[in-house]
Amino acid sequence: MSTPPSSGRPHIVIVGCGFGGLEAARKLQSADVDVTVIDKTNHHLFQPLLYQVATAGLAAPAIAAPVRVLFRGRPSITTLLGEVTDIDPKAQQVRLADGTLISWDHLIVAAGATHSYFGNDQWAQAAPGLKTLADAFEIRRRVLLSFEQAEVETDPAKRRALLTFAVIGGGPTGVEMAGTLAEIARHTLSGEFRRIDPASAEVLLIEGGPRVLQAMPESLSQRALEQLQKLGVQVRLNARVTSVEPHGLQVESPFSDGGAGVGTHHIPCNCVVWAAGVAASPLGRMLASATGAETDRAGRVKVQPDLSLPGHPNISVVGDLAAAMSHRPGHEPKPVPGVSPGAKQMGRAAAANILRRIAGQATEPFRYRDYGNLATIGRNSAVVDLGTPFGPLRFSGKSAWLFWLFAHVYFLIGFRNRFVVLLDWASAYWSFQRYARVVADATAKGKQP
Numbered sequence: 001m002s003t004p005p006s007s008g009r010p011h012i013v014i015v016g017c018g019f020g021g022l023e024a025a026r027k028l029q030s031a032d033v034d035v036t037v038i039d040k041t042n043h044h045l046f047q048p049l050l051y052q053v054a055t056a057g058l059a060a061p062a063i064a065a066p067v068r069v070l071f072r073g074r075p076s077i078t079t080l081l082g083e084v085t086d087i088d089p090k091a092q093q094v095r096l097a098d099g100t101l102i103s104w105d106h107l108i109v110a111a112g113a114t115h116s117y118f119g120n121d122q123w124a125q126a127a128p129g130l131k132t133l134a135d136a137f138e139i140r141r142r143v144l145l146s147f148e149q150a151e152v153e154t155d156p157a158k159r160r161a162l163l164t165f166a167v168i169g170g171g172p173t174g175v176e177m178a179g180t181l182a183e184i185a186r187h188t189l190s191g192e193f194r195r196i197d198p199a200s201a202e203v204l205l206i207e208g209g210p211r212v213l214q215a216m217p218e219s220l221s222q223r224a225l226e227q228l229q230k231l232g233v234q235v236r237l238n239a240r241v242t243s244v245e246p247h248g249l250q251v252e253s254p255f256s257d258g259g260a261g262v263g264t265h266h267i268p269c270n271c272v273v274w275a276a277g278v279a280a281s282p283l284g285r286m287l288a289s290a291t292g293a294e295t296d297r298a299g300r301v302k303v304q305p306d307l308s309l310p311g312h313p314n315i316s317v318v319g320d321l322a323a324a325m326s327h328r329p330g331h332e333p334k335p336v337p338g339v340s341p342g343a344k345q346m347g348r349a350a351a352a353n354i355l356r357r358i359a360g361q362a363t364e365p366f367r368y369r370d371y372g373n374l375a376t377i378g379r380n381s382a383v384v385d386l387g388t389p390f391g392p393l394r395f396s397g398k399s400a401w402l403f404w405l406f407a408h409v410y411f412l413i414g415f416r417n418r419f420v421v422l423l424d425w426a427s428a429y430w431s432f433q434r435y436a437r438v439v440a441d442a443t444a445k446g447k448q449p
Contacts, residue, residue, distance in 0.1 A: 009034050010358050012351075013094060013104035015084050015283070017044050017067050019340045020319030021110035023347030029074050031355055036102060038094070040083040042067055045133065046412055048340060049421075051173060053136040054273075055143065055180040056188075056434040060133050062420045065413045084111070084283060089291050089312055106314045106354045109287060109301075110347060113320035113338070116279035116298065123244040127272040130173060139273055141439050143181065146271045147189060150196050161247060161268035163201040168241055168249075169276030170207030171215070172375040175224060177273055178205040179378035182231040187379075187432040204267065205235045206251060208276070212237075213383065215337070216373055220383040223396040227381040244272060278338065284321045291315065296323045305333075305365035307350045313357065318346035326368035336368045340411075345369065376404045379429070 010033045014021045017039040028035050043064040052058040071077040082096040087109070093101045115129035128138050143165065150162035165185075167178040182203045189198035205212070205228065211221040212228070212235065228235055239253035248268045280299035288295045293309045294302045300323035301309070307324060309315045318324075324346060325333035336342045345368055353363040372386035372393075382400035386393040395403075405425065412418050428434060 010105045011036065011103065012106045012108065012354060013038065013102060014108045014110060015039075015087075015094065016110035016112055016319070016321075017041075017070075017079075018047075018110060018112045018319060018343065020112075020343035020347035020350075021108065022070070023344045024108050024110065024318065024351040025071065025077060025347075027348045027351035028355070029071070029077055031076075033076065033355075033358070035077045036080060036104075037067065037071070037077060038080045038082055038084060038096070038102070039067060040081070041132070042081050043133075044070060044413065046417075047131070049408060049412075050130055050133075050136050051177050051180065053133065054130055054139040055177065055184060056140055056437040057180065057428060058421060058424055060136070062417055062424065063412070064133060065417065070413070087283075087287055087290055089315060092314070104314075106357070107316070108347070108350050108354070109283065109315070109317045109321060110319045110343070111281035111283040111321050113278040113280050114282075115274060116277035117274065118277060120244070123274070126246050127168060127244045127249075127274040129274040130177070131278075140437075142271045143184070144437060144439055147193065147196070147198060147201075149270075151193050152195070157268065159196070162270050163196065163198075164204065164267065164269040164271070165201060166204045166206060166249060166267060166269045166272045168206050168244075168272065168274050170205055170209065170212035170235070170237075171275060172213065172373075174205060174207070174273075174275035175212055175228065175375050175377060177275060178203055178233045178235075179228055179231055179376070179381065182228075182233050183378050183432075184434065186232060188434050190432075203233045204269075205233050206239045206241060207235070207237050208240050210237055213373075213375055216375075216383065216385050217392075217394060220385055220394055220396060224375065224377055224383050227377040227383075227396070231378045231381070241276075246270070278320065280321050284317075287315075287317070298323075306353050306363035307346060307366050308353070308363070313363075314354075316350040316354065318350050319343035322346060324366060324368075327365035328367055334368075336366075337370075339373070341371055342368055374400070374404050374407065376401060 012035050014037045025037050046063040049063045067079045084094050085097050086095040093103050117123050146162045150159050153159040165181050167174045185201035186199045213221045213224050239251050243250035252262045252264050284299045284301045291309050291312050301317045302323045303317050305327050307316045320338050324336045327333050349366045356363050370387050374384040376382040380398040380401050382404040383396045384400040409418050
């Protein structure tokens with residue numbers, strides 16, 4: 001059993017060190033409180049660039065920082081490696097998987113999200129998603145070994161399946177992944193094989209809706225579609241995946257000749273990436289059950305305007321785990337999108353409200369500031385939708401790609417990470433090469449460094 005700090009100061013426990021948890025801890029690090037940060041990994045992950053690890057563009061340390069390093073020199077913050085399995089709001093304790101109990105005066109739950117296969121969890125083995133470094137290593141392994149296996153495969157049909165890559169979901173992750181896979185096939189691997197032409201690989205992007213990047217304006221969605229097609233990605237819209245198996249998938253989509261109805265067809269494919277949906281961490285439903293809070297269909301916990309739980313003002317939920325609303329004066333409340341800026345702002349707001357409670361002050365409703373959306377499609381290709389005081393600023397192409405690049409480098413944690421990423425991207429830009437292509441054990445799953 002673990003006991004809280006004996007300093008006599010309020011003890012705040014933060015579950016999860018993603019964007020929301022990290023920003024909450026940073027907000028509290030100089031306050032007269034004790035903070036314990038609990039995460040089931042030992043690193044903070046910059047998820048927007050995770051696909052770069054999956055596609056061998058960056059090594060893992062470039063986008064991940066050890067949690068203990070982030071809080072070095074901050075004696076008021078304790079970091080623990082562990083998985084929270086239970087939360088007891090009455091006893092004000094959290095239980096870890098090893099049985100350790102940790103007491104708290106205030107709790108911030110920022111456990112994040114996981115993959116959603118819309119009730120078809122059996123697809124996970126054949127179509128991994130992309131949320132963790134382990135996911136990225138596994139996708140990278142599958143992509144690279146598909147080309148290696150195609151090099152020695154003599155059966156034309158099996159070789160074609162090995163050289164077919166399907167990305168399911170046309171959001172930012174799916175668009176970025178599909179565009180990068182096309183670049184790998186057409187540029188990175190050029191001239192490296194003797195029996196196959198990597199450029200002959202087919203990259204499919206399968207989206208169930210009428211357009212990619214549906215959160216963006218239609219004009220930018222169209223530009224993204226055009227840029228994907230220019231890279232050689234085959235984009236299939238209004239297509240619904242009905243089955244995913246180790247060597248192919250079934251897809252329902254409108255007839256290509258424009259006829260009424262839909263047709264079902266099988267796509268032989270050995271490498272599938274899932275980017276179609278997310279669900280809140282299972283900790284959300286467990287917390288809701290313990291506190292009487294409600295959850296939405298994705299398992300996110302519905303919170304009060306100040307991000308606390310109804311009837312439990314000392315428990316706050318932030319990030320992808322929270323079904324939060326933005327409360328701007330004079331406007332109707334609007335849902336907060338599940339993006340990293342939202343999680344960061346919620347983490348800071350929840351921490352600030354805890355400090356207000358400790359000081360005996362009234363809390364403030366959360367107000368989300370939307371700075372826009374951006375997504376990269378490939379080399380010199382991106383789309384940007386920015387919010388400005390003078391109205392939306394929307395652009396695409398090379399200028400958007402440069403903006404995307406410097407924005408992501410700016411938000412990376414630590415000077416070393418920024419410097420390494422800039423060097424890697426500069427090298428990749430001029431050489432078309434991706435050097436993080438080592439597969440430590442081609443026969444073992446998920447063991448890449």
